[in-house]
Amino acid sequence: MTAKEKMTMTGLLLAAAAVLLIAPFIGIERITPAAMMEGESVVREIFWRIRVPRVLVGFIAGASLALSGMAFQAVFRNPLATPFTLGVSSGAAFGAALYMKLGLAFGMAWLSGQSISAFFWAAVSIALVYGLTKVRRGFSTATMLIAGVAINFFFSSLILFMQYMSDFTQSFRIVRWLMGGVETIGYSSIWTLVPFMAAGVSIVFASLRELDLLSLGDDIAAGRGVEVKRTRRRIFIAASLLVGGVVSVCGPIAFVGMMAPHICRLIVGERHARLAPASFLFGGTFLVLCDTLARTVIAPAEIPVGVITALLGGPFFLWLLLGGATEKSLIYGRESV
Amino acid sequence: MTGSPILEVGSLGCSIGRKRILDSVSFAVGRAEFVSLIGPNGAGKTTMLKCLMKILPFDGGAVRINGIDLHLLGQKELASYAAYVPQADSRYLPFTVEEFVMTGRYPYLSPFTACRASDRSAVRESMELTGIDALADRRMAGLSGGERQLVMIAAALAQGAEMMLLDEPAAFLDPGHERSVMRLLREINGRLGTTVLMVTHDINRAILTSGRVLVLDSGRLEYSGAAVDLISSGVLEKIYRREFDCIPHPDAGCDIIVPDVIEYDG
Secondary structure (H helix, E strand, C coil), rough: CCCHHHHHHHHHHHHHHHHHHHHHHCCCCCCCHHHHHHHHHHHHHHHHHHHHHHHHHHHHHHHHHHHHHHHHHHHCCCCCCCCCCCCCHHHHHHHHHHHHHHCCCCCHECEEEHHHHHHHHHHHHHHHHHHHHHHHHCHHHHHHHHHHHHHHHHHHHHHHHHHHCCHHHHHHHHHHHHHCEEEECHHHHHHHEEEEEHHHHHHHHHHHHHHHHHHCCCCHHHCCCCHHHHHHHHHCCCCCCCCHHHHHHHHHCHHHHHHHHHHHHHCCCCCCHHHHHHHHHHHHHHHHHHHHCCCCCCCCCCCCCHHHHHHHHHHHHHHHHHHHHCCCCCCCCCCCC | CCCCCCCCEEEEEEEEECCEEEEEEEEEEEEEEEEEEEEEECCCCHHHHHCCCCCCCCCCEEEEEEEEHHHCCCCHHHHEEEECCCCCCCCCCEEEEHHHHHHHHHHCCCCCCCHHHHHHHHHHHHHHHCCCCCHHEEEEEHHHHHHHHHHHHHHHHHHCCCHHHHEECCCCCCCHHHHHHHHHHHHHHHHHHCEEECCCCCCHHHHHCEEEEEEEEEEEEEEEEHHHHHCCCCCCHHCCCCCEEEEEEECCCCCEEECCCCCCCC
């Protein structure tokens, strides 16, 4: 690692630590460290039962989404490939909503059934979108985005249908959850998220060299010794775990998965050994910041954090699509088959 | 051919969809041979290289590399025996030149180990041999076609394989870069003893650079023999369905093809 790289990584680490330490104090109820010391029970309650878990959920969600976005971008070799644009978020959302609607109550060991359902449908939508891009040999940006849009529509309409069939309260719950938010009470959401994140993150971090090679193209990767199909499947499973876990708890949060890895690529370069930890830290930090903004900007009311990321992400997406990406992007012409 | 062949291909067949791309192709390549593979567009040349690298599955016959059946070779092991340089295209490539060449060391690295000194020196040596050391920190995306091709070969070289499969390594290059790529391949072949199997459309280059030429047409092997006998064999007229004019090369002594005059007789 060069000195400059070390500094950048340290900077990201410090920023993450600072945000994690400071964010819990900010909100409608201003909490000062002094107040905490004095031991007011209400303040402590807000701090430990609401703020800290919320910040942690935000960080885990942002980091997971960023990492899954990075993995998609490498495998699809396109900066516009993200959980959201590929329709994977919608798939996961459908899985989670289906579980909510049917009032199912299964789980495996300590894993939540809602997350498992989200994971499963995330995996299904990845298989769909990847299959669609492969049908038309070669994978142009257009094919990929159109496949993503199609899958988005498909799952969104299924979600709408379920909402239509639901009663008023259930329907409101689904709508609010679909806006994407990281608010939580207590630590149960964190325990739901952690196994999915841990599994997904370990797989991604064990595949950094493969991600490097897949971003060069399947033929070059295979020529260097990557078992392309098996690796791709493994990475898709990891991404489904990350997206499924987050979406089942927080709802679909748009664009973190696109912005974080893209910005990190500009800061630390394109090798995944740097890009993965950078995206992880940046994504987590970024979502916690967005959420802090979400709960203060129109206080005492709160905006769902998904609304903020979507507001920021829309223009960013357009910038990528309309040319900001042409110079440094992964957008390819047709792949020679 | 000395010793056991490094590559043995026995009645290799490959279909994509319902189309038969390769049909019962058999040949062998000896150690340190320089072999050119020529043939009309769509003859199956690229498909053959991809089958040999297990990028495409083949559905008939057997391939043995270093005497080991291709089906029994893991991808990493295969990559340590054979390196592949695909056809040049305009795809975006990430990384700097040095990072890209380092990807050639993949077969020797496990997920959590850092690059060792031996990997670094392999990278340095192949960058020196290909003459791209000055480009080390340049971005792949900013290279010219000629530079990019040299880097692709450098990365394949860093792979440390005994055999290199190249798909039209000099296509689209200007005559200056074409010559540097060919010189480099001759040097890799002569000095390092690396076996070279190269797909090309340049018949004269195949005659003048390689020891042996394989000719593929519609998925069938039509010729396998010494490069100097290619023209006299008459196979070219058959597969390209046209006549060729030949003259002796002033230095090499063997016949080469001269471009024909195209007249407009309207």
